[in-house]
Structures are given as structure tokens and as C-alpha cells.
Amino acid sequence: MSKSLETILKDLPRHRDTLQPVREILLANAMMIGEIPAPTGSEEERITFLGNRFTEEGLQDISIDEAGNCMAVIPGSVGENNILICAHADTVFNDKVDHAMSVSHNSITGPGIGDNSLGLAAVVTLPQILKILNIQPTDNLILLGATRSLGRGDLGGIRFFLENCKKPIRSGVCVEGIRLGRLSYSSIGMLRGEIHLQVPSEYDWTRFGATNAVAILSSVVQNIMRIPLPAEPKTKIIFGSISAGTSFATQPTSARLRFEIRSEEVGMVSQLKRQIEDIVEETANATSVGLDFSVVAERKTGGLPYGHPMVKCIRKILSELQVDPYVEPSVGELSELIARDIPSVTIGLTRATNKNEFNETIEIQPAFDGLAQLVALLTAIDGGLCDE
Template sequence: MPKAAPLSENALVQIVDEATAICAVPAPTFAESQRAALVQELLAAAGLAAQIDAAGNVVARVGGDGPALALVAHLDTVFPDLTTIPIVRNGVRLTGPGIGDNALGIAAMVYVARELAQTPPSRPVLFAASVGEEGLGDLSGVTALLDAEQIRALIAVEGHGIDCLAVGGVASMRLRAEFSGPGGHSWSDRGRGSAIHALIEAGERALAAAPPAAFNIGVIEGGTTVNAIAQSATMVIDIRHGDPRIVDAARVRVERALATALPGDVSVEVTLVGNRPGGSNRPNDPLLEAARAARTAVGLGIADEIFASTDANAAFARDIPAVGIGITRGDFAHREDEWIAVPPIALGVASLLELVRRLD
């Protein structure tokens, strides 16, 4: 196959402008509808009949009916606020919460949709801007998509990670541990069990019990005021590893650690609130071969092949070939000062389009 054509400067400007516009529209997990409406408009302007499905995903198709190659870019961000998000351009950088994760991924997907609308593929391609990828969304959008559609392969499009290919999925479990105690006055009832104190001590035990799985306490809530013994306290825990069996075993140890050595008047209830599957492709799956070749064709170097946590996880769990593709370089994902570099976007999007062409 001949060397892929580079993106034009006008195409790059359009992608950056659309990524900026997408990022400015807030999309917390479970509240993605404003951003979904914008993406539906962009896909419609590209000439596709885009619909919002029952789960809240924006879905469009080219190339007719039948099992499709799915390009999936998630709509949601980790930021809970519903106010407009400011994006700052400083030379070759764009800075703003969610600009790389995943406003740029959506803009790249829209660009490929626009190209395929003009020169349709011979086999079906499905475009989906998915809900519920982040946090406790638990891959709800892509799971609903896989339930509803026949998918022959899936590409998860992310803004960050141009130097990597996600060839496997990191499994994760999310637990909510709720501690309850009698409460009371910090002086006159001193000695009573505190739900917050119990949480802190249990968190230390759980942290020590989790390895070799990765362990993170992402949220802690509890108490009412400084001079009251806390009646209740909650933490939300994330346990991860590339091997789902290690995650399962770590969950058992963590739950045991949370319930061990509590004060007699404090109790804990642990609930599973998220279970993101892991998995991987066969080492020489044609999808991976095509992804490697697409990078070479546009002038990108050999990628680090990694396990990651993306919408591709849901496909791995169903033995559907999948890969995660990044569009540029950047840093500080899941922080308000997240940034991406503009120049590599041209190669990242060209590689994505080339991969789609090779899979036709």
C-alpha cells in the first residue's frame, strides 16, 4: 500500500477548532447530553445521519449494514462541574481540563467520519461518541453499543498517547466502603468510635493488602463538623491490574482488611460499584498488524504496546479485536491544567484514518 497522504494545514486547524469547541461544553459522567448534542451536530454537518441512542451515545454509520468496524471516542470527563470550560492556546499547546481526554479524541473521530462520508468504505464503519467511560460510568455506553450492534473490530480513540498502542485492557474494580459509628461530642463523648478514624486506619490496611494490584482511594467523604465524632464516612476505592485474576484476589484481601480491627462500635459495609473487564488481543491479530503498518505509513515510529483502560476493554471482554489509538502528546490528564501539543495531531489523525482504510 502506498505511503499515506499527510493532513493538510486546513484539516489540522479544523480539528483543533472542533476539539476546543467540544472541550468547552461540560460533560461529567452521567451528564454528557450537552456535549452529545454538539457531536451529533458535527457528524450531521459531515453528512452522516447521527442519532443519540437509548444509552446516550451519539452513533452514525457509513458503508451500509452488517458487522462494522467501530470507532469509539468517549464523551465524558472526570470533572463534575457543568460550567463552560475555558481552553487556552499558548503557542503549540492547548491547555484545559479534558482537552486530551477526550475532546481531541472526539474531534479526530469526527474528522475521519467526514472523510469517509466523502469517500465511503466498502465495508461498514460505525462512529460512536460514548457515554460512561470515566469513573463509575463503568463503560456503560460502549457496553450498550456492543449489545445493540454487530461489531467486527473496535478502535478506542483517545487524545493522549500517540506513542502507544493499547493492545490490552487493564481490569479494575471499584468499591465503596461506608463506615458507621455512634457519633457524639468530641469531648463529652470522647472514646467513642469515629467513622472517620476507622476509615483512615482501614485505608492504611487496605493499601498494604492490595499489591501486586494497584490501589487508589479516589474519594473520601464524612463527618459534619470539627467538634463532632463522625457518625459516617465513605471512601471509594479503585483496584487495578492487567490480570483480572490478580484484581479478584486483591479485592478479597482489601475487603478483609477493611473489616479487620474496627472499633467495637463501628461497622463497615463494602459495595462493588464498578467492575471494568480486562483482556487482550491475540499477539498477531490482523487489527494490530494493520495498526502497526498504519503508523509506519504516516511516518510514526514503533509504538510502545501497552495495557490501558479505555472503551476497548469492553470489546476485549467479548473477544472482539480492539486497539486503543492516541492522537497526540501531552500531560496532566485528569487535572485542570491538562495540556496537549498541537503539531503531532496531524500524524495521529493521519494514522487513525490510514488504519481505518487498511481495515476496509
């Protein structure tokens, strides 16, 4: 399906309109996926749904691997190269949350509908989308629902897939439901850490300077906040959660801090990690409590240059769709692809509000711009327009 970029751009409005008949199929897929709880590490049922859908579409090489990922292949007319289209299957919501979706004439509301039920639905619906647009790719398209992406999952699914995939991958496209215009082509340096504090049971509370777990952990937080951070390249430390204690007046004997370091500067995350290790060690020595710093997840900085043909291509596609690009580095599946030098981007499909809240809401109609964008990008990659 080799086409010039001009032709691909010209096709965008037509594709957007032609795709309207798959609306119910796309939305039904998104809702049925969204109503299956899939907290990180418990994605089996959702993955089974994907596998069934792939089977119904008559795809090839459908398999669920040891990490729980589900993949399938849309065979290309030549099939020499492989393009990976992936979406993460897990959500931030536990299985006790009411996952029921509700639909109005222009939106869908429900936990995880945008992040990432819609992204998965787009991947699952891709065979029908290509059929209705009468597009036959030259390359094989590998569709992947990736597990264990978020939080402590630490991209376990995509990492396992890439480590074990026998097919060489030419390029990757990561699909997120939220938000249309999202463009990630670099991976931000990241470290997800946890500091756990345990006060020994024989601790002498009458000692001078002895306070309690909350106070000690607070002092760790304050010391971390004193670390100077550069404004450019962008660097930040996010304190994600802190937990300790059970009541008003009982001395807590343990406390836990979860945080994330992000930096666009090569080496900065490692430097900050060492500084935090020093703070933890110093506090432990000063207070005689057990302080344990563990790294939950890490990503390296990297990515495509601004002038890479794939980046240029997707910018032109977004411009043609009159969508402003929202460029942000990724800590998701993209970083694993980039770490293996596979040219890749992450794109979003539609506008949304209340991301990761129980009332996460996506708009229906902009998703057709999102799908047209996905098809255009795949066509461009397939036609060799995104190669360096």
C-alpha cells in the same frame, strides 16, 4: 479500499500533509466540544452537538440511544461489515468549571481538551478527513460518541450500545486525544470500590477502643496496604480519595474511601476483592460500626495477543511515523469490546501535558501524525489486514 500494508505505510506522510487543510475544522470541533461541559451522566448537550455535526456531514443512521450515546454511519462501498470508531464523551470536570479554551499557534489549553475533546473531534471530523484523502471504505464505519464512560459511569454508554447494536461489529478502534503512541490492546482486570463507614448515632464514645470514623477508616487502609501484591504480573491498589469530617474538633460520624484495584493477572482482582471484604468485615466486628463495601465498577482481564495482526499493524504504523509505542492496558471502552471478542485497540492522537488538570494542554501539530495513524489503521482493518 484494499491496500497492502506497505502501501498504507507509504501513504502516511502524504496523508499527514494532505490533512493540514482540515486543521481549523478539527480544532474548532475540539474546542466547541470542549467548551460544552459533559460530566459523566450529563453529556446531553455535547451529544446533541455531535448529532448536529453528523447531520451536517450527511451521515446515515444518526441516532441518540437510551443511554445517550450518539452514533452515525459512514456507509461503505460494500457495507457487509462494520467497523466501530468510538470516543468517550464525558469528562472528569463538573459543569461549574470554566470550560473556556485558549489557543496559541501550536497548542490548545483547557479542561478536557485532550481527554477527550480531541478524540471526539477526530471522530466527528472523520467524514471530512476521508473526503479530503479521497478514501471510500468498503466496510461501514460506525462513529460513536459514548456516554457514561468514566468513574461511576462504569462504561454504561458503550455497554448499552454493544448490548443493543444490531449491526455485527468486525473491529473496534477507541480514540483518545492523549497521547500519540498510546497503544492499548488488552483490558486490565479492574475493580473500583467504595468503603463507607457510618458510626451509629447512639455510639458510646467512652468505650474502650472507640476512636472515630477517620481512625477506623485509616486502620482499614493500613490493613489493605498489608496485603502482599505480586510485582509480576503487574498489580496495584490505588487509593483514589478519602473523605470524612467537617472541622478540627468534631468527631466525624461517617467516612468514605474510594479505591481501584488493577491487575494484569487473571483472577487476581477477585482474590484481592475477597481479602478486602474480609478486612472490612473484621473491622466492622471489632468496632461495632457500620462498614459497607460496594463495587462501583469491574473489568475482566483480556485482550489481543501481542502477535495479533491488528497489534502488529498498529506497531508498524507507529514505527513508520517514528513514534515510540506506549503500551498500556485499558480500563475504558476497549474492555467492553474485548469482553465481546471484538478485536479492538485504543490509540492516542497527540502529545499533551497536565492531563485532567484545568490547564490540560495538547500540541496541535502532532495530531496530524495521530490522524494519519487512525486513517492507516482503518484502511488496514477495512482491507482485512488485521484479521487473524
